[in-house]
Amino acid sequence: MSTLPDPSDGLNRDEIRAMRRSYGEVGLAEADLASDPISQFQRWLLEAAQNPVIVEANAMVLSTVDETGPQSRTVLLKDVGSDGFSFFTNYGSQKARAIAFNPRVGLLFPWYAMERQVIVRGSALKVSTEESRQYFATRPWGSQIGAWASSQSDELESREHLQARYDEFTQKFPEGSVVPMPPHWGGYVVTPQAVEFWQGRYSRLHDRLLFTATASGWSLTRLHP
Numbered sequence: 001m002s003t004l005p006d007p008s009d010g011l012n013r014d015e016i017r018a019m020r021r022s023y024g025e026v027g028l029a030e031a032d033l034a035s036d037p038i039s040q041f042q043r044w045l046l047e048a049a050q051n052p053v054i055v056e057a058n059a060m061v062l063s064t065v066d067e068t069g070p071q072s073r074t075v076l077l078k079d080v081g082s083d084g085f086s087f088f089t090n091y092g093s094q095k096a097r098a099i100a101f102n103p104r105v106g107l108l109f110p111w112y113a114m115e116r117q118v119i120v121r122g123s124a125l126k127v128s129t130e131e132s133r134q135y136f137a138t139r140p141w142g143s144q145i146g147a148w149a150s151s152q153s154d155e156l157e158s159r160e161h162l163q164a165r166y167d168e169f170t171q172k173f174p175e176g177s178v179v180p181m182p183p184h185w186g187g188y189v190v191t192p193q194a195v196e197f198w199q200g201r202y203s204r205l206h207d208r209l210l211f212t213a214t215a216s217g218w219s220l221t222r223l224h225p
């Protein structure tokens, strides 16, 4: 049986509607941009990483689409370069199933404290096993064991069951031993087709600069806010 929550328990509609900030005077001009979106992204990622107010500057919201519709979740960016944006996950997970259904994905970096967001549209492809292995080897031992223990996105009967699986793999691969990469684990690289840089401005006159991939390189357009 479900009961509706008591509205006095949380914020009411007027309180939610009153939640807003006015954004700054610092803009984003075409002349300030790098000539390609990866270099521009690197600049902004560095600034976000150096900003003490931003937690997990490399966290990005990955959106996928499958036969039931869209779904979003956070993953951590682990590399960025001319190939695109990389992250690591479980190849049996819901997101992996969605990518197999439709490799076109969205990435969103929500750097609200800097009045910035970056939105990427692109295609996801598995990285090589070797590249995944190299990164897996650098992960903390507990995370390596966790990758073995978790059948990510599958129904889990209880927390105890997960703990038992974790304990089982800690015996198989004791701390200090080399933990092999599970066969169900690895990375994806998202090759960007479009990258938008959004900078909040006064009176909602935000700057939106969009790089789009063309046969001859990147084209740049400015969008209405």
Ligand SMILES: Cc1cc2nc3c(=O)[nH]c(=O)nc-3n(C[C@H](O)[C@H](O)[C@H](O)COP(=O)(O)O)c2cc1C
Pocket: 056, 059, 071, 072, 073, 074, 075, 076, 077, 087, 088, 089, 090, 093, 094, 095, 096, 152, 153
């Ligand atoms: C800050 C943060 C970082 C995360 N990083 C990752 C990651 O790098 N890889 C990953 O598989 N899941 C990561 N997760 C968990 C995912 O958001 C998600 O719960 C999980 O991948 C299962 O998603 P799926 O069922 O849609 O496949 C992270 C969650 C948060 C909040």
